[in-house]
Amino acid sequence: MRRLITRLAFVMSLFGCAATISATSVADELQRADLETYLEHAWSVKPEERTQATSYFDELIQRVGPDRRLGHARVLATIKQRQYADALKFVNSLTAVENPKPELLRAKVWLAVLLKNYGQAAVAADKLALVLPPIADPPADDESDYEDFARFLGRVQGFLDGPAADGYPEGQRAALRKKVLDSLKGERKVAYLEGRDAVLEQFLALTDEKEVRREKSKEEGERERDERLTALNETREQASQRGKELDSRNEKLRSELNDELSQLQKQDAPLARRYTQLDVQGTSLRREMALVDSERIRFETLLARERDPNLRASYIREIARLDALFARYDVDFAAIARQASGVAAQRAELDRRAAQARANLGQQIDSAERELGDLNRKARRADAEERRLKTKNVGENNSGVLAKAAQAAAFTTYEQFPLEEQRQALLNSFK
DSSP, rough: OOOHHHHHHHHHHHTTTOOOOOOOOOOOOOOOHHHHHHHHHHHHHHHHHHHHHHHHHHHHHHHOOOOOOHHHHHHHHHHHHHHHHHHHHHHHHSSSSSSOOOOHHHHHHHHHHHTTTTHHHHHHHHHHHSOOOOOOSSSTTHHHHHHHHHHHHHHHHHHHOOOOOGGHHHHHHHHHHHHHHHOHHHHHHHHOOOOOHHHHHHHHHHHHHHHHHHHTHHHHHHHHHHHHHHHHHHHHHHHHHHHHHHHHHHHHHHHHHHHHHHHHHHHHHHHHHHHHHHHHHHHHHHHHHHHHHHHHHHHHHHHOOOOOOHHHHHHHHHHHHHHHHHHHHHHHHHHHHHHHHHHHHHHHHHHHHHHHHHHHHHHHHHHHHHHHHHHHHHHHHHHHHHHHHSSSSSTOOOOHHHHHHHHHHOGGOOOOOHHHHHHHHHHHOOO
């Protein structure tokens, strides 16, 4: 019972099936007819048939339990239906075992490359090379099948080294080449190199054809480019002329502003010196007043404690003298404060005039600067477009060229998945 429950739990994790299975049921053996029925439904172009395939798959899961041939069939079905991400997910669980079937590893490599998961494809490719059995002496009858796996690995390497070279670093590609070549021997290594060379040759041929198409559209592209370059030159000339006018205007405005600010600074300089002098005098008076006030407090304290009439009279006279002195200092300080306030008012007026000058002339300068900035950006865009036009291979965006470029970059151009062969081989695996 425990073994059966474990077996059913494995099925649910293996196939992602949500079906509920009774722990008391007994699994049947998967029959060829079961797999044929499932694949016929899955191969149909009719949505209702494909829905039936899903239902029938769930039924088989409940009835036969964990059969890897059924999992393999589901991978093939999802590839047939172009659900490549799901197919890769399913095949990952089937290959996460010791000594997985080479056919499943081949499917994993193909799907990972198709989905541009080159790192995952490299790991699976290395594993595929390692699970191939050693070459028998003399070679076995099925050695051609193993050579086909090696040739497939070579074609994958050719795609990584050619069309996908920009998407997978050279160091990792070189490491994969070395690992696989070290794992392959004899004719398998030859088949690997033939597969790689065939893809690279096909890639170069497609690239050459793309270049031929590009040349055919080059003349028209060059004419359009020359017209655009002429328009860009005119735009730059206009921007340059207007920029010179704005620079001259800004230079004049800045000169006027600097002259006015300089005059105001000259008027402010003696006021600043006078304000500093008054501040020094005021600070000195505040210090003297503080000393007088401190001395007065001391005598008031002595007076409060003294009982001798003569000493008390002396203290009162001293307090009166300090009050008179403090009053004179206070009058002097008020006079200094009034003078400082007058000087500060004059300086504030100069500051106001300077701020007004900056605002009036500054607005004109800012307006010219904004226009000049727009012109500079327009000129930079023109320069960038000119560089692009001069470096661009005209005819690059021709639909025929783009189609050929897409064909040259597609993995399926070089390696179609042997879907029908694997389907038939899977059916033939039933004795």
